[in-house]
Amino acid sequence: MALSLATASFVIERDPARCIACQVCVRQCANDVHFYDADDDTVRAHDQSCVGCHRCVTLCPTQALSVRLNPLEYRPHANWGPDILRNIYKQAETGGMLLTGMGDDQPQRIYWDHMVLNASQVTNPSIDPVREPMELKTYLGAKPERLEIDDHGDGLTLRTELTPQLELDIPIMFSAMSYGSISFNACESLARAATEAGTYYNTGEGGLHPALYQYGERTIAQVASGRFGVHLDYLNAAAALEIKIGQGAKPGIGGHLPGEKVTLDISRTRMIPQGTDALSPAPHHDIYSIEDLRQLIYAIKEATHYTKPVSVKVAAVHNIAPIASGIVRAGADIVAIDGLRGGTGAAPTMVRNNVGIPIELAIAAVDARLRSEGIRHRASLVAAGSMRCSADVVKAIALGADAVYIATSALVAMGCHLCQHCYTGKCNWGIATQDPYLTKRLNPNIGAQRLANLLRAWSLEIKEMMGGMGVNSIESLRGNRDHLRGLGLNQVELDALGIKAAGM
């Protein structure tokens, strides 16, 4: 093989005074960065292979290791940065598409960081969540426009029947991650945490492993373009079904689980031969227009006897408002929208970083459009695509979302360090891998506990911020853009978000 022109992204620094050559790093690194030199009784490193996942740094018992960015050796150039050069070297070597994992890593504007929240002062009291009730309960699903209730003096009788709803104790769900893209232990961690926290996790397009059917009532089962693992028991096991049209990290393109990851268990769960590539087509081959989507929505509703809400997930793209309107009119009970910065197990780098729009703008546009068409009540709006903290969640709901999906934050809670190499299957944290040597590193007891802790911590923070704004129920925050102000945004952006500038 010819000399690679691509230089290492990281350098490994090993403090010889601390290193005891125990070789923990050698055993932990699936990328074979560290190796033991028996002649010198020394551990050395191939810096070139390091992805910066920090597994070795975290586990080194003597804190002998540091991983640093390789100091910039290129002549500075505002247009031709080191990442761009490295990409070209790689492609010139391989002739292939650039692949990556996780969400867009480019410095596009993060609108969350340009919005600030309100708080009560003097004219109305803030509410102390330690002393007063603070309600986060959220129901997802279509709502009727009005209720009929008879008041017959000594009691009230409800005459309107509501369609099925999902009940969330906290307006945060775990977004779609398939068994295949992540390990069984990661799936189990998500399922158990969702159960404990009173929310839902999403199977992605990986089917449902038989051992996870026990968490069915906390499961949103996806029906995606590959239809992997979709059968009647699967549909009936879940609390809700989600038709996946698109994903924020890779709008407009399909998915690809390489055959080497299709283990026996995954082949059974997905109902495909072991070792074959699992290819999800870019479009559903039975959905070429909105009326086809309607047919699939109702096929699923018929199959499940109208007992479960049906969600449709799309990527946030330019015309997201009319697309969402069409989805609502096609009969979806939930519209899930995944923004530009949403994560993935594998996507072409160019697509991940350049296709779609930020979720903040998409929520604002869709919520406003559905309201102006008078159909906002006919579906719940779930926002995805990088909720990094509880404040992002509060802002998403104030913009108009009913609830949010988190995935990257959940992975981080389980140990992910955002090395963006999920697609290699060598996740040293045991998350995005099927290698049994690696997957056993994620203990589902600990994973579930860490995820539940994260949701609990965020719910405490959300309650604190809500109390400050003087609302004690999440439905009074939903779409309440009066509680948002923009910082450092131009008027076009403020108008797109439907908020005022700070100070106004």
Place this chain on the structure above:
Amino acid sequence: MSWASTENRYGDDKVFDACGLFGFMDTSGALHDGEAIVRGMSTMKERGNGLGSGYAAYGIYPDFADLYALHVMCRSEAARRDLELRLRQGWTIAHDEPIPHREVAGVLDAPILRRYFATPRGEREPGLSEEDHVVRQVMAINTERDDAFIYSSGKNMGIFKGVGHPDQIAEYYRVDEYRGYLWTAHNRFPTNTPGWWGGAHPFGLLDWTVVHNGEISSYGTNRRYMEAHGYQCTMQTDTEVIAYAADLVMRRHRLSPRVAALVFASPLWDEIAHLSPDQQQLCRAVRQTYGPLLLNGPFTVIIAREGEMLGLGDRIRLRPLAVGIKDDLLYISSELSAIHLVQPDIQYTWTPEGGQAIVGRLGQRPQPPAHVQRREPVLESELSYG
């Protein structure tokens, strides 16, 4: 550009104010003059700052009981003539006159006030009731004109409001001369708007009136929900939104006042969990469907319409509300003092739980909750001045 928006000169999200409110209803339908409401309201003068007061009275126009009584305020005589021309295009006006008033020291900048007793005529859009049609007419004028404003549009009822303390506004409008079976009153302590006459309470639409004390933290959510249902919130006040929400929920959706109370101040989920299964289902459905109309933040409110009065406080009781009963009379007040002042022989008084609806209805004698004891009259001889 509406008149209201020209008064919101700083472009604030909403009007910030605190207030006092008082109302009573004779459920037998007997008429009472305005003396008691003015006295009760005026004793709570401390709750306002002179930047707005007002009264609503029901049963005051028996001679025109079947006609919409449109109370309008205009910036100029020219504006009034212009408005009248427009009204005459869509309405048959049976009678019109200046709203009687007398000059009062300290009451300034009064607009031209006139009332029209009228019936809408002409084609209505299919599917629109007469009331819906009137709502549209009133909304259109109030959103389009910056020189005229319809501030009362119900039948056999009227709103009298302006900038001043409650006693001043009462005297200006000669409130004591009207006789009604249901009265509500308000004084306000705005912090961000210079008072303007249209911005005082009560707010009205059709025969709905609302007097309100509080600042609704859910205003943005409530307003956007009402806008999606065709109501234009021009006043930037949470009180206006409550009036429209009452119209939507109780008139258009035909829900009873008790159910409306479940909408505006719904029980907490923890409370719902203790109800019977079918009541749980009902309360859950209310919150699921009408969650955007939950009024959050501190408030007490008296919502009235022909034959009905609803008093309500927020779920965690952040603003005061006192209730009293004397025979057929039901009193609702920010402070108990006003009730005692106007009705020394009050039989029952209590402070309702947060979110508990106090409903008065013509022909139904008000009943106190089971735990409230009847007050024995205090005889003069028993009073000790020790």
